Amino acid sequence: MTNTAPKMSAKSPPELLAPAGSLEKCRIAFLYGADAVYLGGKAFSLRAYARNLHDEELAAAVFLAHRSNRKVYVAVNVFARDSDLDRLPPFLEYLEGIRVDGLIVSDPGVLVLARRHAPGTPVHLSTQANTMNSMSARFWQEQGIRRVNLARELTFQEIAEIRLRTSLELEMFVHGAMCVSYSGRCLLSAFLSGRSANRGLCSQPCRWSYRLVEEHRPGQYLPIHEDDSGTFIFNSKDLCLIDELGDLTAMGIDAFKIEGRMKGALYLASVVRAYRQALDTCRTAPEIRGAGASRRLDLDRVSHRPYSKGLLFGDSAGPDGNIHATADYEQTHTLAGLVRLDPRDAGADEFDAPLMSGRVCVEVRSRLVPGMDLDFLFPDGTTETLRLSDFEDLGGNRLECAHPNTRIRIPVHFPTFPLQVIRTSLGTQSRSHEK
Template sequence: MSNVKKRPEVLAPAGTLEKLKVAVDYGADAVFVGGQAYGLRSRAGNFSMEEMLEGINYAHERGAKVYVAANMVTHEGNEDGAGAWFRELRDMGLDAVIVSDPALIEICATEAPGLEIHLSTQASATNVETFHFWKEYGLTRVVLAREVSMEELAEIRRRTDIEIEAFVHGAMCISYSGRCTLSNHMSDRDANRGGCSQSCRWKYDLYDMPFGQERKSIQGEIPEEFSMSAVDMSMIDHIPDMVENGVDSLKIEGRMKSIHYVSTVANCYKAAVDAYMESPEKFEAIKQDLIDEMWKVAQRELATGFYYGTPSENEQLFGARRKIPQYKFVGEVVAFNKDNMTATIRQRNVIMEGDRVEFYGPGFRHFECFIEDLHDAKGNKIDRAPNPMELLTITVPQEVKAGDMIRACKEGLINLYQKDGTSKTVRA
């Protein structure tokens, strides 16, 4: 292998065409989307073929790639029509499909030759021999199982030359590589065919059940009902390990997340990769800023998954939250008038005169100000705008650009764990 440090691809989720454009604008080198068949996110805003073509063209015009997740486990008959579907994607210029089921891999390889195939994390690739098997079958990339350690990743990279895609941010599944039937039993929705109801994230009670006596809930005797849910993954402060161990693509989970989430996380990982490729010192200088930025968007608590050891009880969701984001997404810039320093914004949440807000945009641009001279679309002066998607104008102290996002800095309550295991509430 070459000792030249290779820049990894930042791969962002795109549940809708709008999110695809936001991800690309905010620095993603590639996006992964779902079509209206063969995927594992039936409730995401999956792309029609017309939207797929528009998204592919939008990304390609800006130097980015598009991959389609076709990672369901097929039952008999589910594969009907897959050959024609793969051919249509290939012919519109799609860069690759992400597949786990051998039946769909076989259909794609034989009926849509020329379309690259990436092995989905659902296939649980955890060792060198698995990589060799799929390379011989013609696959060009393998998405690592999320249960692989950093040491194992390094060994796989040392002994293979197929591309490695590894998750760096987003939700973790409580089951191995997402292969779970809990949703099937709890809600009659097949998790492996796109219908997961995330039963592991429900709250579950505990009962005292003495022999021969009526069961008794112990709710109230514990601070919160238990779930079976892991905290989210974040590797933003470990980008050097991912780069030095030869990961080709840094994958961000979250096709069902908001444009606020997609823009923030893509922006952060793009800045992190750019900084480290420039120099380790540059990355260290902005690392804390990147970590802080992540906490401006709604998410669960964060850990590093399996990369540095098997997760413990501290990487599970129960009890009082240790950290809560203190920002709320309120709008996006539609236009900017430099002559009078006014911005036209599309509201996404309640905005009030005097709110302290932060504007941010691609390239990790930020500044804070207060909402001043708030007017509605008709030019009327208002002090509160409660209606989502309304067009408003405000005065800003410096230039903004169309596509920039706006967060409001909201005070709130944060639950903090104490050393003795109890919690207390403080005002942010």
């Protein structure tokens, strides 16, 4: 489908905004091309089961970002109860003190406190606030909001209309899991598991499988559709708008946001570098449509549900276009490990360390055995594949198997760097195990 995006005046390139559920993931996001990260502290964030960052780690993330001209936004987007209000001011004052680049809020009361206790910090509005039209956007701008993350229910033309009618910064999700509820406001988890999604405790019941049971026939589970696996009435596909980045950039969107503070390092590195490469192509060669096509391989090699374009083009995908027929994820690869600084390099900074080769230290995340193929992911979009021949523990003892959460040394014939992400195919794992 071809879209006619409105012509906008020249402005800064859109920001690529990545999730960071931990300080390590913050570093990985920056290494692979994110302009900014969004993350949460130990409270007041809608991802309570992410590792999140304690106060010292938040300060470290800001220091890391600012020395490389990147940004950190802190999610304070909980739907606050009165019991939260007394605890929020000191946290907001701390965030202003460490000079975070923005606060992400959804609750008007939290916004009032943010403006009072962190007056020098820009405030962004979360998608949970359900901004669906230009008048709402202007209203929030009058309350001191600098940027609005638009509701995911909007179509391409509706977003274009809001862009033409407003001057504040507009942000939108372009990749990741889609919530079945209205821009994330959901009561299902609270009812079924006692865990409120609106307080960061979602148990994701929309991903469960459901069957119909008639009152007088207990134990007889009837599929609503003719499907032996049951019916998945809430189970949405994952969002992927990498092919639409050119049109959305031309429209004047200020920031493209990737979902996934609960996702792992392989997802983060793969998705961030794919969108980074696609955005750079949009900027340097805007005449090339479908700039993300060559990057889809990275997106297909992370655990995901089938991709869709969400509601960007309305109902053009048909009534089932955004519904996933099973609860299964598609996964061909897994995280093999991360390159780490050797313990003998004590005191060095992983983020600024020079390239390394020879025998490098790897933190193992999946079981490794000789004969496996390892893909080393580079930020420029290239990948080096290494056939694992031999490796040793940090004491120099040769190993026949390396288990997760251990560190080993392996010979690498190309330059690598600390926190480089290494993946391996699940097929390679199986074949190596059979040997």
